[in-house]
Amino acid sequence: MAKILVVDDSSTVRDEVAGFLRRNGLDVDTANDGRDGLAKLRANPGVKLVVSDVNMPNMDGLTMVEKIRGELGNSAVNVIMLTTESSPAMKERGKAAGVKGWIVKPFRGDAVLETFRKLAG
Amino acid sequence: MIGERAKESLERVFSGAARTRLTVGDGDACEIAGLPAGASPPQRRVVVLTIASMRFRLLLLLHFDDDAATRDYYAADAARPLADAFMEVANLCCGAMNQQLVEHFPDLGMSTPYALGSECVAYLAALKPAWSASYGVTIDGAVRIGATLCLCTSAPLDFVAGEIATADAGGELELF
Numbered sequence: 001m002a003k004i005l006v007v008d009d010s011s012t013v014r015d016e017v018a019g020f021l022r023r024n025g026l027d028v029d030t031a032n033d034g035r036d037g038l039a040k041l042r043a044n045p046g047v048k049l050v051v052s053d054v055n056m057p058n059m060d061g062l063t064m065v066e067k068i069r070g071e072l073g074n075s076a077v078n079v080i081m082l083t084t085e086s087s088p089a090m091k092e093r094g095k096a097a098g099v100k101g102w103i104v105k106p107f108r109g110d111a112v113l114e115t116f117r118k119l120a121g
Numbered sequence: 122m123i124g125e126r127a128k129e130s131l132e133r134v135f136s137g138a139a140r141t142r143l144t145v146g147d148g149d150a151c152e153i154a155g156l157p158a159g160a161s162p163p164q165r166r167v168v169v170l171t172i173a174s175m176r177f178r179l180l181l182l183l184h185f186d187d188d189a190a191t192r193d194y195y196a197a198d199a200a201r202p203l204a205d206a207f208m209e210v211a212n213l214c215c216g217a218m219n220q221q222l223v224e225h226f227p228d229l230g231m232s233t234p235y236a237l238g239s240e241c242v243a244y245l246a247a248l249k250p251a252w253s254a255s256y257g258v259t260i261d262g263a264v265r266i267g268a269t270l271c272l273c274t275s276a277p278l279d280f281v282a283g284e285i286a287t288a289d290a291g292g293e294l295e296l297f
């Protein structure tokens with residue numbers, strides 16, 4: 001069972017982030033958008049860390065987080081947003097939804113690897 | 122509807138974002154040249170992103186061709202189409218602009234990137250933009266792409282923004 005779920009509509013980002021984490025020994029699954037991410041988390045409630053984009057088709061990342069906490073009743077999973085969005089209002093919405101942290105792209109794996117390990121442990 | 126300082130600021134913000142996000146390698150050169158008014162970049166494919174606030178909507182169009190130089194530069198290491206790789210590059214470039222502009226307009230939001238044919242560029246006029254400008258962008262002397270900024274305003278717009286300070290911006294985890 002994967003411990004980390006990477007959610008992004010860009011295959012480039014999914015490959016980059018998931019590839020980096022796998023090369024560093026972490027167990028990773030991916031999802032194409034918020035709707036796909038929600039379905040995968042419903043099927044695998046053992047996921048410890050979700051790393052998600054904000055702007056995605058079908059369901060955006062923050063709506064997905066609201067549904068993880070609400071519909072799924074999953075308050076345990078840690079969620080980190082990985083996004084080009086940096087507005088205070090967007091971060092506040094994330095905080096209110098139960099987001100644990102925020103990374104403004106580009107992804108620099110070495111800067112976050114150890115924190116990701118702890119959050120996925 | 123848009124002041125001269127705002128036009129210069131948008132050009133400065135775009136230049137900073139292009140130099141840091143349209144280049145793959147740290148030392149890669151990025152030359153940006155304005156095109157004559159009304160001229161469009163010649164490339165046949167376009168990635169479009171929007172930055173929107175209550176006062177304006179800014180479209181960033183990045184024009185590219187699926188040629189060997191562009192493919193080698195942006196998608197050499199990956200087994201995916203150039204368009205997918207270039208859309209993420211465009212997303213990062215627009216994100217860097219968004220990051221700079223949000224300091225002046227806290228209500229900003231960004232779209233996802235989407236790809237169009239260059240035939241669509243002619244229809245930008247239908248948006249009745251307050252200002253638009255196009256540029257030729259040359260990366261490392263070999264990769265030729267284009268850019269168009271198209272600004273629609275719903276209120277007078279004037280502000281002064283500096284250039285993005287560093288190529289190292291972004292990537293840090295902010296824990297809540």
